[in-house]
Amino acid sequence: MKKLFLLLALALPLLPLYAQEPAIIPAPLNLAMGEGQLDLTAGIALKVSKKDTAATAVSAMAIKWLEKIAPPSKNSKARFVIQTNPALPAEGYRLEVNAAGISLQGGSGAGLFYGLQTLMQLNQPWKGAPTPIIPYATIKDQPAFAYRGMHLDVGRHLFPVEFIKTYIDMLARYKMNRFHWHLTEDQGWRIEIKKYPKLQEISAYRKETLIGHYNDQPHQFDGQRYGGYYTQDEVREIVAYAAERFITVIPEIELPGHAQAAIAAYPELGCTGKPVEVATKWGIFEDVYCPSEATFTFLEDVLSEVIALFPSEYIHIGGDECPKVQWEQSELCQKIIQEEGLKDEHGLQSYFIARIERFLNSRGRQIIGWDEILEGGLAPNATVMSWRGEAGGIEAAKQGHDVVMTPTTYCYFDYYQSTAEDEPLAIGGYLPLQKVYDYHPVPESLTEEQARHILGAQGNIWTEYMPTPEKVMYMAYPRMQALSEVVWSGKGKKGFGSFVQRLQPHLKWMEQEGIQAANHLFDLQAEVIGGQGAPVALSFSNMAGAGEIRVQVGRGREMAYDKPLRPVDGTYRAQTYVDGKPAGRSTSIRFKQHLGVGQRIELKHLPHPKYNGSKPAAILNGVKGSNERYGDAEWIGIDKEDFDALIFFDEAKKVSTVSFRFFHGPGQWINAPREVKVFALQEDGQYIQVGSRTLPVPEGKILEATLELRQPAATRGLRVLAPNYGIIPAGQQGAGHRGWLFVDELIIE
Structure with missing residues (x-):
């Protein structure tokens, strides 16, 4: 009988409950800690020039924060000086904390705002009650990428205005500056358009919703009417709220595909003219906009109202997953293809998007779309979001177009983030925290000139399987924090081990604030290593790289684990222990020996x-x-x-x-x-x-x-x-x- 080799060894080193280095996320470009700390028990005097409007606006936020730890006091010896400095990059800042007080300079209001976020994290209020103690530090910081985004799909599931605001708050705290708001889908139209009231009456509601996963057969439905939309007043409120936090809201109005909800209200927008229902399950649907003059009139009217609500330079027009079946069968579509000298239906999609681009350009706006807009030829001034891997982004950058990287492999936060069997239902895939953190948005195949077209990256939250704000939070955080360091710190980020240390107090803070983030730091992962002609072995680890790992084989006793082991037939269960108590989720893996x-x-x-x-x-x-x-x-x-x-x-x-x-x-x-x-x-x-x-x-x-x-x-x-x-x-x-x-x-x- 083969023997199982398990060596008793010292436990892995345990990370401290709170990081030894300042728990600042994203990591600053340059940070030097001083010896000493600023005690604000006696208060602090705020110094801001009335002529400095950007500093005045940020100082109002600073006062709200100071009131929790040390009330402003004009007579205090310690001073808090806030001022803009045009010599700094627009989103850059310089922060100093020393015996004299606090000095915050920013290249603009945005830079000052980001510096304030860093200062609040430096204060570490998650240690318990707010403290008036701030360690001495000198920080010089600026972002690696101009576009630092997060997306939220409200077409599949709708979320209250207050949750949208808390979502924006989280983006702001971690220095993200774009909120991509996905407002229209096959399953629901979520923005009020006054010229087309049926979008609110019909398109905003579906008769029922799919239960479970799409792959579960036969499909089951809940039988409950579902829907709603954001009024234009609510949209203005959210846009203004984001702007105060230096976040630009980019609206997405899907076209020419993902249009079934709109066609349900106005059948003449489709190619068949036949009535359809707002979709009740997920996926891709063949009812898409027909490129008729009536459709372009409708879309231009819709976009005119959208433009009036959103000051964003970009208007996202989707452009993804557009089936061409109805276009192939449409006399009108075939006539347009012939008259315009288009190659095929992909060329027709390019024609469709180019018309919308000309309209938006005439209103002083630019289009941004998913990488399918490359098919048939890219519209002249378009920016591409590369989601089907990086190939579309690489092609667009080589053509001289700007690109936002958002590949499924690294940026789709609707994917599973844990292999645990009890992990909440997700669409599929697997995207753990470290994989997000390890991403770099600039492909090595690009030249230096081409690389300048990579504006940044974005995390996507598609909500087919996220019916509640709590589920969104669980799927978004802390993967959003990892991405924030990718796009702010760039290649200069400190490394995943440092990130995990700094993340621990943030997870504690989110727990205290009722933000239901996913905490998988001590969950155990099992991996089979070796093979390809070499013996296989079982390896166990957790994300934190800390705690004591114990392994149990079958019904045997638990034994300490410190290195990969050679397996025999049986089930292996492993658990992390911190201070002698189980921490995180255990893992179980069954091994079967065979000839292969x-x-x-x-x-x-x-x-x-x-x-x-x-x-x-x-x-x-x-x-x-x-x-x-x-x-x-x-x-x-x-x-x-x-x-x-x-x-x-x-x-x-x-x-x-x-x-x-x-x-x-x-x-x-x-x-x-x-x-x-x-x-x-x-x-x-x-x-x-x-x-x-x-x-x-x-x-x-x-x-x-x-x-x-x-x-x-x-x-x-x-x-x-x-x-x-x-x-x-x-x-x-x-x-x-x-x-x-x-x-x-x-x-x-």
Whole structure:
């Protein structure tokens, strides 16, 4: 019987409850701590020139903060001087705290505001009651990127005005300066347009809402009417509130796709003219705006009212996920394609967006849209939000267009942030805190000149599975704080270990304030390492890199863990302990030894980078992936291509069966294959087919199948083939496209 090697060792070093370095997020560009601290028990005298309007505005905010720790006092020896300094960058600031008091200079009102946020964090009120003690420090700071954004979708779920304000408060606290407000969707129109009252009467409401995940079949609905919208007065209130905090609100009015809610109210805007309902489930819908003169009149009227409400230079026009089926069948669309000399329906989309751009440009505004606006040719002055990876942003930057990076891999906060089985329902994918933090928005493939077009990055909150403000907070924080350091501190950020230390008091502060952030710092993660011809081992760690980790195998006793261990068949449970008490969530991983574990594997088509693209060995490591999620460390995802693998054994092995596991999620363009084939490597180097099987249509999310091989014989290798499902049929999400193929553990016995 194999022995399990577990070494008893000293516990990992425990992080202090509060960071030793100042818990400032995002990290300043240049910080020097002094020896000593400023005691404001006797108060402080505020010094601001009445002629300095920016400083006067920020001083009013400073007074509200000071009232909590040390009331302003004209007779105090300590002085708090606030002034603008045109020599500094507009969003930059210089902050000094010393025996004489506090000096805050900023290149503009924004710079002063950001300096004040840093000062408040330097004071660390989360230690308990507000304290009049501030450590001496000299800080010189400015942002790495001009665009530092967060998005919020209110089309799927609507949130109260007060929550929108608290969301803006959080963005401001961490020096974000753009709020992308996604206002229209297939499932609801959320902004009052006075010229078109049916948008409020019909488009703002859906008759019911999907229950559970889109992939759950058959679909179930709650039967409850849902909806609402923001009045123009409420919009003005929110825009003004954001402006006071130096945040620009960018509205998004989706076009030409994601328009079913509007078409439900005004069927003449679509290509069929037939009545439709506001969508009740998530996904992409074929009812899109038809490029008729009536549609352009409608959109120009809508945008005219939007422009009057939002002073933002940018108006976001969407441009993403626009099916072309109805355009292909429309006589009007085909006539426009012919008359305008367009190549195809993608060219028609470019024509559509270019017309809207000309209108917005005539009103002194610029368009920004998702990277699909590149298809068919980019509108002349457009800025691109690159969400389908970075390729669209790279292409746009090379063409001389400005870009905001927001790739799903790093910036979609509707993805799962933990692999724990009890993690709240999310759309899919996996985006842990460290992956957000490790992002850098400027691709290395760009020249220095091209890189100047990368304005910054944005985190996206899509709310299909976020029906409440509490769920939004859980999904947004602290990933938003990590992104704030990405876009403010840039490549100069201190590193994830430092960030985690500084984050701990912020999590405590959010808890005290009733902000329901996700705290996964002590959650344990299990990882299978090795493979590709090397032995596999199990590794356990937590994000904090601290506490004592204990591992239990089966029903055995817990033992201290300090280095990766060689596994045998069984279930491994691990838990972090802090001060002898469990901290964070435990993890459990089941390992099964089989002939393929640790063997070398080559794939003809590499997995997508988002889904284990660099780790094909994950499917030969003895561990199965989640039954609910395809974005964990065990599934590999191949886009549009076949799963075609060569497996090389370290010695000849007699193989009798190969068991397969595929994910099936039609709502997300994922289909299990129709068949599998296995080939054995012969002594002459050729492969001969030794088994095949037609697979059934999956009844749920997981399709498992075992293939018994003909005439089992010793072989040094296998070829395993599972062809891509092929073209997605009509009626499914992604119809007309080749979708994804997700493969889990191959069990070879």
